Amino acid sequence: MTALRLPLALESGLALPKGARVAVFAPRVGASLSALRDAPVHVITTTKPDYDYFAGLGYACNTAPEGRYGASVVCIPRAKELARALIAQAASVTDGPVIVDGLKTDGIESVLKSCRKAADGVAGPINKAHGKLFWMDPAPDLSAWMTPGQTEIEGGFVTAPGVFSADAVDGASQALMAELPETIGGHLIDLGAGWGYLSAMALSREKISQIDLVEADHTALDCARRNVADVRARFHWDDALRWRPEALADIVLMNPPFHSGRTADPKLGQAFIRAAAGMLKPAGHLWMVANRHLAYESVLSEAFGELREVAGDNRFKVLHARRPSRARR
Numbered sequence: 374m375t376a377l378r379l380p381l382a383l384e385s386g387l388a389l390p391k392g393a394r395v396a397v398f399a400p401r402v403g404a405s406l407s408a409l410r411d412a413p414v415h416v417i418t419t420t421k422p423d424y425d426y427f428a429g430l431g432y433a434c435n436t437a438p439e440g441r442y443g444a445s446v447v448c449i450p451r452a453k454e455l456a457r458a459l460i461a462q463a464a465s466v467t468d469g470p471v472i473v474d475g476l477k478t479d480g481i482e483s484v485l486k487s488c489r490k491a492a493d494g495v496a497g498p499i500n501k502a503h504g505k506l507f508w509m510d511p512a513p514d515l516s517a518w519m520t521p522g523q524t525e526i527e528g529g530f531v532t533a534p535g536v537f538s539a540d541a542v543d544g545a546s547q548a549l550m551a552e553l554p555e556t557i558g559g560h561l562i563d564l565g566a567g568w569g570y571l572s573a574m575a576l577s578r579e580k581i582s583q584i585d586l587v588e589a590d591h592t593a594l595d596c597a598r599r600n601v602a603d604v605r606a607r608f609h610w611d612d613a614l615r616w617r618p619e620a621l622a623d624i625v626l627m628n629p630p631f632h633s634g635r636t637a638d639p640k641l642g643q644a645f646i647r648a649a650a651g652m653l654k655p656a657g658h659l660w661m662v663a664n665r666h667l668a669y670e671s672v673l674s675e676a677f678g679e680l681r682e683v684a685g686d687n688r689f690k691v692l693h694a695r696r697p698s699r700a701r702r
């Protein structure tokens with residue numbers, strides 16, 4: 374945890390410029406920034422639940438840096454290309470030290486190796502609590518690590534580094550769309566919409582009147598705005614577990630997230646299923662795809678009156694549930 378490693382670094386020679394703004398890139402829900410309590414902290418995150426958490430604690434939050442900072446702390450994400458791009462971005466807006474922190478399971482050791490190759494004077498690391506923290510002072514020029522931002526993949530879709538299925542359309546999402554009837558219509562919700570593949574494909578059905586894309590990752594949603602250029606689409610940068618539609622919908626489509634950090638965690642997908650049931654009309658439908666090994670059926674049977682597996686193989690299953698139970702209470 375940054376909260377444990379940062380105080381040790383401050384005792385080991387890391388100096389934060391007095392009174393200067395400190396940018397903290399990509400901290401996650403629950404992370405403590407207490408070691409920075411004397412500095413004006415600016416949290417920079419593109420993930421809505423993280424943004425809401427730190428804004429709720431009273432931190433100034435934004436999705437991108439604003440102006441220059443006296444120091445930066447980068448909490449590395451698991452995707453290495455994204456981690457390096459964040460460090461490069463931090464270095465480009467920081468006049469003092471760039472501090473990099475992360476867990477071994479998120480690849481901090483390989484990020485440390487890359488930094489040592491690319492920059493002189495990497496200090497630390499502080500090893501504690503299954504992670505490492507190191508710093509570069511002054512901030513080096515790492516512009517070679519900047520990513521091009523949005524890029525086009527096969528099919529003409531726009532994606533960005535670090536978003537789900539950044540390099541190619543996901544096979545499970547494709548399987549879901551192959552099963553979605555051509556005749557469906559009305560108001561759809563694409564829950565955890567990513568860069569918009571499901572919506573882009575669903576909108577070929579003319580009877581669809583509105584589609585709400587709900588996505589926690591700002592970067593992915595920006596891609597979706599380009600991939601789903603259709604007047605029927607509405608874009609919501611929000612937490613699917615908290616967002617509510619203005620009116621109950623006819624259909625929810627989803628390939629729910631199945632990771633929390635590095636480990637597969639069915640609880641997030643199960644929470645998506647309950648949230649979906651709460652967004653649907655009494656006769657509403659849920660169409661979803663999931664990894665075969667994830668146990669969603671019992672939650673689906675609790676939350677819906679009818680459930681059937683419509684397709685699948687040994688890797689994933691396409692599920693169709695109808696009549697949310699909430700509506701029958």
Ligand SMILES: C[S@@+](CC[C@H](N)C(=O)[O-])C[C@H]1O[C@@H](n2cnc3c(N)ncnc32)[C@H](O)[C@@H]1O
Nearest residue numbers: 537546565566567588589590612613628629630
């Ligand atoms: C497995 S991906 C599916 C993306 C897209 N629907 C597709 O089929 O390609 C799950 C998506 O859910 C998003 N996500 C994770 N947690 C979320 C939350 N609490 N609220 C909204 N979206 C979330 C992730 O950022 C990711 O884009």
